[in-house]
Amino acid sequence: MTPRMHADELDLPVALVANLLADQFPQWSDLPVRRLASSGTDNAMFRLGDDLVVRMPRIHWASGTVDHEATWLPRVDGHLPVTVPRVLAVGTSARGYPWTWSVMTWVPGVNPVLDRLREPVALARDLAALVRSVRALPLDGGKPKAGPLADRDEQVRRDIVAVADEIDTAEVTAVWEHALATAEWDGRSTWVHCDIAPGNLLLTGDRLTGLIDFAGIGTGDPTLDLGVAWNLLPPPARAVFRSELDVDETTWTRARARALAQALVQLPYYRDTNPVLAANARHVIREVST
Known part of the structure; x- marks a missing residue:
């Protein structure tokens, strides 16, 4: 059972992500999958190898976010002074998972921490x-x-x-x-x-x-x-x-x-x-x- 922030969110074990990848994107099925400890409130994030991440809505109100990002991220890319993710693939509902999900590029860096900013x-x-x-x-x-x-x-x-x-x-x-x-x-x-x-x-x-x-x-x-x-x-x-x-x-x-x-x-x-x-x-x- 994965950590829950919402009473009605989905359980998203690593095995489910690995099986979805094997079924729909076998080109990445040999890469290791691990759940990221800080995965936000609406989506669960899974590191896929060194350079990719799998993004899966964990709660019904986030179910449209994958398609929204897939629409807008390619248009935004190149217009901002920072690196943004690129959507490489959008997966479909399967194996009991009800929504679309995505494989994206991993954006390197560390999150800033309140009260620990050096500059x-x-x-x-x-x-x-x-x-x-x-x-x-x-x-x-x-x-x-x-x-x-x-x-x-x-x-x-x-x-x-x-x-x-x-x-x-x-x-x-x-x-x-x-x-x-x-x-x-x-x-x-x-x-x-x-x-x-x-x-x-x-x-x-x-x-x-x-x-x-x-x-x-x-x-x-x-x-x-x-x-x-x-x-x-x-x-x-x-x-x-x-x-x-x-x-x-x-x-x-x-x-x-x-x-x-x-x-x-x-x-x-x-x-x-x-x-x-x-x-x-x-x-x-x-x-x-x-």
């Missing part, structure tokens, strides 16, 4: 350059992502109650309500990755060299890619990131509120099943509340 200001500049490049993608037809902050209001208030034992509810509510009142999105969209977070960023040395997980790529509020300011960067580097992107006060307030909303969803859901993500959510809540 946070340089990383902030790299991240700003990445966000600018994503926004400027010369592509058409992106799937709309998210909507007004008000769409999240009910969920945010439920989540505040759910974690009332861990947070200053009055302070957090005030941050959220201030953004609702002063910083609503005007509807102008850009391209967004939608999950620029520590687990999807890859460093070589102290510099940003890779970005993975394009399941959420689409068009929407540009603040959807600013959450990294709070989930990774310390305050001085956060200020550099903001300056590099020339973010005005209204946009920054909205970005902070979106980061808060995401953290408030993550903390109660992953508190017992994903300690790393829950700890990052606590960090974000503290940072946006100061």
Whole structure:
């Protein structure tokens, strides 16, 4: 049985991956397969030899992500200042596994770790350059992502109650309500990755060299890619990131509120099943509340 983060996720043993490869892509069937310990919340990742990775949705709401990435990654490749995965093959449902899955190139590097950044200001500049490049993608037809902050209001208030034992509810509510009142999105969209977070960023040395997980790529509020300011960067580097992107006060307030909303969803859901993500959510809540 593989580790579970969702009550209704699939069990995905290594043997299943090996059998799917043998059936559908025998050219890779002799390569060793091992499950990666950090496989995210929606997809399980399996290292295939030294240069490949198998990506398998683990929960029903992620079932369309493989086809989405297969559509957009080839179009994105070459337009960003970092390495992105290439989809080499898309597998089909078989052996009891119900969805499509993919074989992708392995992107080298290590994930940045909160509070262990040796060159946070340089990383902030790299991240700003990445966000600018994503926004400027010369592509058409992106799937709309998210909507007004008000769409999240009910969920945010439920989540505040759910974690009332861990947070200053009055302070957090005030941050959220201030953004609702002063910083609503005007509807102008850009391209967004939608999950620029520590687990999807890859460093070589102290510099940003890779970005993975394009399941959420689409068009929407540009603040959807600013959450990294709070989930990774310390305050001085956060200020550099903001300056590099020339973010005005209204946009920054909205970005902070979106980061808060995401953290408030993550903390109660992953508190017992994903300690790393829950700890990052606590960090974000503290940072946006100061």
